[in-house]
Amino acid sequence: EAGVTQFPSHSVIEKGQTVTLRCDPISGHDNLYWYRRVMGKEIKFLLHFVKESKQDESGMPNNRFLAERTGGTYSTLKVQPAELEDSGVYFCASSGRRGASGNTIYFGEGSWLTVV
Amino acid sequence: AQSVTQLDSQVPVFEEAPVELRCNYSSSVSVYLFWYVQYPNQGLQLLLKYLSGSTLVESINGFEAEFNKSQTSFHLRKPSVHISDTAEYFCAVSLMIYNQGGKLIFGQGTELSVKP
Numbered sequence: 220e221a222g223v224t225q226f227p228s229h230s231v232i233e234k235g236q237t238v239t240l241r242c243d244p245i246s247g248h249d250n251l252y253w254y255r256r257v258m259g260k261e262i263k264f265l266l267h268f269v270k271e272s273k274q275d276e277s278g279m280p281n282n283r284f285l286a287e288r289t290g291g292t293y294s295t296l297k298v299q300p301a302e303l304e305d306s307g308v309y310f311c312a313s314s315g316r317r318g319a320s321g322n323t324i325y326f327g328e329g330s331w332l333t334v335v
Numbered sequence: 336a337q338s339v340t341q342l343d344s345q346v347p348v349f350e351e352a353p354v355e356l357r358c359n360y361s362s363s364v365s366v367y368l369f370w371y372v373q374y375p376n377q378g379l380q381l382l383l384k385y386l387s388g389s390t391l392v393e394s395i396n397g398f399e400a401e402f403n404k405s406q407t408s409f410h411l412r413k414p415s416v417h418i419s420d421t422a423e424y425f426c427a428v429s430l431m432i433y434n435q436g437g438k439l440i441f442g443q444g445t446e447l448s449v450k451p
Contacts (some may be wrong), residue, residue: 262441328378
């Protein structure tokens with residue numbers, strides 16, 4: 220069974236440009252999450268999809284970030300325009316049991332974003 | 336607000352020595368507790384978790400963690416480490432609230448470096 224896959228694995232863009240990160244969750248997982256870790260800081264929650272609906276987007280830093288999950292399958296996270304402080308690792312994760320607390324959350328390998 | 340503190344950012348240790356990675360949390364509601372591990376060039380993997388029951392939980396590769404409610408701690412231990420345990424370890428909590436199970440709150444991470 221394929222795990223959570225993310226693309227691209229690494230991206231270097233200039234300040235002001237746009238980047239789109241993609242995440243394919245484990246097949247059948249309704250819950251999809253985005254997290255990020257900026258340099259030297261802890262991993263922080265960005266948002267949570269249940270199927271195609273945003274369940275919780277309280278961690279999104281500002282309106283330069285847009286997440287979508289059309290059709291309830293893969294998700295994209297767009298940063299537009301990118302700023303230097305957006306550099307870091309963006310993790311996608313998924314889990315299968317809707318609403319359940321304590322269920323195992325499976326993470327992808329992360330997308331490394333560098334804004335120069 | 337909830338928070339997780341990993342008291343050591345880096346832990347160097349010799350092979351076959353015991354190790355303890357410390358984790359304390361703060362929360363006004365009950366939480367589930369997790370340890371994740373990130374090996375070099377890989378994604379986050381669940382190492383072990385505490386949901387309920389016995390306060391001592393074990394992983395398949397010899398790690399164990401004990402939930403101490405009075406001290407709000409969830410320290411990770413291994414009696415004898417291997418070179419292959421070199422990785423970054425993350426302690427995390429999630430709230431025992433419906434639909435909040437995927438919102439993990441992470442500590443800052445501890446880099447375990449095992450030397451021959």
